[in-house]
Amino acid sequence: MTVLDHKDIKDAAAILRAGGLVAMPTETVYGLAADATNDQAVAKIFEAKGRPQFNPLIVHVAGPAMAKRYVAVPPLAEKLMAEFWPGPLTLVLPRKEDGKISLLVSAGLDTIGVRAPKHDLAQALIQSVDRALAAPSANRSGTISPTRADHVKDSLGDRVDMILDGGPSPVGVESTIVKIDGETVTLLRPGGIARADIERVIGCPLSSASGTIEAPGMMTSHYAPDANMRLDAREQKDGEAFLGFGAVKGDGPAALNLSESSDLAEAAANLFAYLREADRLAKTNGLKTIAVANVPMEGLGEAINDRLKRAAAPKA
């Protein structure tokens, strides 16, 4: 039996076609998916997440051919798709006039962020629905992104019509987002594909987003545990839960290590689950703060540090 014939996929596809919400596993985090061509279905995403504003959502497609139904794909984008799709790279590209994607998906912008997820269940689902699926992370707004089906259930519960369990998300941080404008490629959000890998393909440094926020929902507190966070910790202090990295580790009942062997891919995959677990351990042990060891800024470290900074930002 192929995955496409799987009963859960058929049920999930029927829910999506009827305008419902399905939590789907992807290689980065679990997504809260709706038919991206259906305004009412997309509105339900914002409602379920409790999102204060309408941020533009990422649209998930099976691959380049399906992307071309909805957005214009210049040669440089084609090249990046060939290299990194399916995988954790989102490309912000001009919306096609007749592209049918709900305007709510792009919050009124004339561009759309598209990506092809590298996960059998997500691929089977998209192909079965045969429409683009809008999907932000499947958690309540401002809370830690879900990398397991249980996380989705804890955060969204009955607000979602179905949760497809595809096991732990192997990458663990959201996709890298780049905007393509002629020959200029701008990094809007660091993520599961390292900056250096993209630069190798395009042959020049990525531009950085200028002052005006190109990707709303990119600032302020996000991914936030209930405990306070202390970053770049050299050691665990009294009253702290600890998230170690490599040789910098804590001890006691509330100490975890993102990667004993200082492996950044392993640390990324563990990040959100360990933030949740550290938050839980802090609570049960009466600790107010989660201290986190320094994580180097190379490779996936850029995305990990970005998420840690947001988790540590003062809550509005």
Ligand code: TXA
């Ligand atoms: O890994 C991921 O990307 C996950 C999984 C589920 O695929 N999805 C995800 O989606 O993180 P979402 O909708 O939470 O990502 C939204 C981010 C926001 O920062 C948003 O501003 C940016 O993508 N974005 C989406 N469309 C955009 C556009 N047209 N222009 C600029 N930024 C855009």
Ligand code: MG
């Ligand atoms: Mg999110």
